[in-house]
Amino acid sequence: MIEKNVKLLVVDDNALIRTLVRLSFKRQSHVEVFEAVDGSEGLKLFHEVQPDIVLSDIMMPGEIDGLSLCKQIKASENKCPVVLISAKGQQSDIDLGMAAGADVYKVKPLSPSDLILIVENFTA
Amino acid sequence: MTSITKLQRFKGDFVVEDSTEKPLHERTSISKTNVNGIITYVNDTFCRECGYTANELIGQTHKIISSYVHPKSFFEEMWQVVKSGQIWQGEICNRHKNGKFYWSNVSYYPTFDAEGIVNGNTAIRFKVTKERQIVLAHKLKAQQYDSIISGVAGFWRLDEMGRFIDINDQYCHASGYTRESLIHKSISDLEVSGCEGEFMRIFNSLQIERPQYFETKHKRQDGSNWDVRIMLSRQSNQSVHVFSWDISAQKKEEREKKLLLNQFYHLQKMESIGRLTSGIAHEFNNMLMAISGYNELNTYSAEDLRDVNISRETIAADFLDNSNQIATTVLRAKDLIDKMLVYCCRGPVDSENPIIDINQSLENIIGFLRESLPSTITFELNLLATHRSNSTLNIDNLEFHQIIMNLCINARDAFGHKPGKLVIKTRLIDRLDEVCQKCPLVVDVKNTVELHYNTVEFHCNSCKTTGNSIDMLEKFVEITVSDNGCGIEPSILHRVFDPFFTTKSVGEGTGLGLSTVCGLVNKASGHIIIESQINSGTDVRLFFPLY
Numbered sequence: 001m002i003e004k005n006v007k008l009l010v011v012d013d014n015a016l017i018r019t020l021v022r023l024s025f026k027r028q029s030h031v032e033v034f035e036a037v038d039g040s041e042g043l044k045l046f047h048e049v050q051p052d053i054v055l056s057d058i059m060m061p062g063e064i065d066g067l068s069l070c071k072q073i074k075a076s077e078n079k080c081p082v083v084l085i086s087a088k089g090q091q092s093d094i095d096l097g098m099a100a101g102a103d104v105y106k107v108k109p110l111s112p113s114d115l116i117l118i119v120e121n122f123t124a
Numbered sequence: 125m126t127s128i129t130k131l132q133r134f135k136g137d138f139v140v141e142d143s144t145e146k147p148l149h150e151r152t153s154i155s156k157t158n159v160n161g162i163i164t165y166v167n168d169t170f171c172r173e174c175g176y177t178a179n180e181l182i183g184q185t186h187k188i189i190s191s192y193v194h195p196k197s198f199f200e201e202m203w204q205v206v207k208s209g210q211i212w213q214g215e216i217c218n219r220h221k222n223g224k225f226y227w228s229n230v231s232y233y234p235t236f237d238a239e240g241i242v243n244g245n246t247a248i249r250f251k252v253t254k255e256r257q258i259v260l261a262h263k264l265k266a267q268q269y270d271s272i273i274s275g276v277a278g279f280w281r282l283d284e285m286g287r288f289i290d291i292n293d294q295y296c297h298a299s300g301y302t303r304e305s306l307i308h309k310s311i312s313d314l315e316v317s318g319c320e321g322e323f324m325r326i327f328n329s330l331q332i333e334r335p336q337y338f339e340t341k342h343k344r345q346d347g348s349n350w351d352v353r354i355m356l357s358r359q360s361n362q363s364v365h366v367f368s369w370d371i372s373a374q375k376k377e378e379r380e381k382k383l384l385l386n387q388f389y390h391l392q393k394m395e396s397i398g399r400l401t402s403g404i405a406h407e408f409n410n411m412l413m414a415i416s417g418y419n420e421l422n423t424y425s426a427e428d429l430r431d432v433n434i435s436r437e438t439i440a441a442d443f444l445d446n447s448n449q450i451a452t453t454v455l456r457a458k459d460l461i462d463k464m465l466v467y468c469c470r471g472p473v474d475s476e477n478p479i480i481d482i483n484q485s486l487e488n489i490i491g492f493l494r495e496s497l498p499s500t501i502t503f504e505l506n507l508l509a510t511h512r513s514n515s516t517l518n519i520d521n522l523e524f525h526q527i528i529m530n531l532c533i534n535a536r537d538a539f540g541h542k543p544g545k546l547v548i549k550t551r552l553i554d555r556l557d558e559v560c561q562k563c564p565l566v567v568d569v570k571n572t573v574e575l576h577y578n579t580v581e582f583h584c585n586s587c588k589t590t591g592n593s594i595d596m597l598e599k600f601v602e603i604t605v606s607d608n609g610c611g612i613e614p615s616i617l618h619r620v621f622d623p624f625f626t627t628k629s630v631g632e633g634t635g636l637g638l639s640t641v642c643g644l645v646n647k648a649s650g651h652i653i654i655e656s657q658i659n660s661g662t663d664v665r666l667f668f669p670l671y
Contacts, residue, residue: 013499014410014499016410016411016413016414016453016456017410017413017414019414019449020413020414020417020418020449023417023418023421023445023446023449024417024421026421026442026445027424027428027442059498059499059500060499060500060543061499061500061501061502061543062502062543063543065500065543087406087409087410108409108410108413109409109412109413109416109417110413110417111413111416111417111420112417112420112421112424113420
């Protein structure tokens with residue numbers, strides 16, 4: 001159980017994944033989930049909401065992908081933890097993600113308990 | 125042409141005795157042959173008529189005086205009669221030693237040995253009259269014509285109602301009918317269902333000296349069908365000559381070729397599905413992740429049941445929530461599978477009149493592509509207004525899907541890993557809309573490959589080609605697939621339609637995508653133009669005549 005109040009921003013173009021994340025934290029009453037459908041909306045919400053942690057997909061439509069979003073977050077004042085979640089699991093992909101400044105690179109699939117554990121680790 | 129049948133056995137026309145001629149015994153030529161056909165006896169009259177001496181003839185066969193004008197079957201038939209112990213009568217053309225032909229009215233009498241078995245024959249000949257000789261020569265000539273035609277084509281003569289007056293051996297042989305069974309019958313008795321009335325329509329519009337050709341199917345006597353090419357030629361108001369050629373073998377080859385081509389397109393389709401595999405797999409992985417995720421959440425809800433502090437209402441709501449999400453995800457997976465199956469299924473090979481609604485069909489395939497291409501690609505659909513009722517194309521739905529899919533896969537590859545925008549536009553064009561009034565295909569862009577598939581050429585100042593433009597009067601629908609990807613090098617643009625030409629590394633593409641597009645567009649009487657600018661993108665424009 002996450003005891004602290006946490007604002008979680010999830011950025012994924014796939015509605016299935018966003019909904020799964022939202023419902024995974026449904027029982028965690030201290031966690032508030034914000035959803036963005038692509039990189040640019042993610043960046044906009046990041047500035048508006050000032051989340052405590054960002055979970056972002058990498059491959060998304062539009063000009064800002066997950067890597068670029070991560071770089072921009074890390075370049076901003078609120079350098080909150082960024083967790084990149086991708087289906088791409090090759091070492092070169094992971095290296096790219098870490099180079100963009102990600103705190104953790106997770107390869108799909110992820111279960112609700114995985115997601116909760118990740119957030120717990122960063123907010124404990 | 126008097127008769128088309130084999131020479132009938134002579135039955136009448138006995139030579140009229142002319143009392144001014146020589147006495148009967150001097151006009152009667154007699155020869156005898158043994159069972160092997162060797163001449164054993166000739167009389168003086170025989171020798172005089174053929175110009176050979178008895179010494180020259182005896183020990184030979186009748187071949188020595190053969191004119192070779194009668195078919196082999198004629199003599200075979202004759203020997204059959206004589207061997208069976210019966211008398212054969214007929215008119216035979218022989219050749220004098222000096223090479224001239226002469227006709228005799230011949231009677232072959234079988235001779236028997238002591239046991240009553242045929243051991244040879246005696247032939248008695250009378251020369252036919254000069255008048256008869258002329259008649260026979262004509263008859264022979266007609267037969268020779270018939271046999272020449274028979275070697276080349278089926279031939280019929282029809283009366284003014286389209287009924288058979290005459291049919292040659294070849295047609296009878298090929299169709300299995302006897303001549304007798306066809307005479308006075310109508311052509312409609314030969315037509316197979318689906319082709320009825322075709323012959324009579326052409327027959328009725330036939331003008332003298334304006335022969336017409338067409339292809340159809342005929343029914344054999346055994347009920348099977350065969351492909352024929354027909355030429356009708358009106359000789360007079362009363363008679364029409366018809367030639368027919370058996371084109372079954374050719375048609376079979378065409379069908380096999382078509383089948384082979386269809387198999388090729390099908391294989392290419394499988395290849396393009398293969399190239400979408402990673403995208404489709406990614407989508408299924410997301411779905412599985414969601415399903416297993418909700419399943420896990422349900423186990424938590426089950427644990428909640430033990431917690432008295434949580435209301436049963438809340439737990440029930442959680443269960444329902446998760447179950448609904450699972451159901452929704454399963455439905456989406458099923459939908460994707462259905463779309464894949466629609467695309468993968470082998471289309472009807474002989475869909476003769478495939479008509480598609482272009483917007484409907486485009487939306488279907490794009491729906492599938494949205495899910496199987498990477499999500500970094502944004503789609504923009506700009507379809508022609510649906511209130512334009514006339515937006516149907518004469519093209520097989522699955523082949524149309526294949527064209528669009530191949531182009532979209534190429535676009536995907538042109539984006540590399542960068543996000544990209546794929547725009548699909550359709551619009552109606554008729555010649556009034558265009559700068560060039562005749563040729564909708566004029567494009568004045570550098571790095572352009574144009575392929576004109578119609579046999580009709582175009583005349584236009586800006587488009588280099590000349591010719592008539594009748595075909596261009598019909599309306600076209602233009603479908604443009606544009607990407608803002610890497611573009612195509614000008615130096616290779618002219619090769620992009622070549623089979624097996626690819627810029628991709630081994631295993632990433634076979635180089636058959638665009639050549640397949642080309643073949644399928646061609647099949648639908650369409651046109652294709654590729655415009656490309658390096659680093660700014662590629663437009664592929666397709667033009668299909670509206671149905």
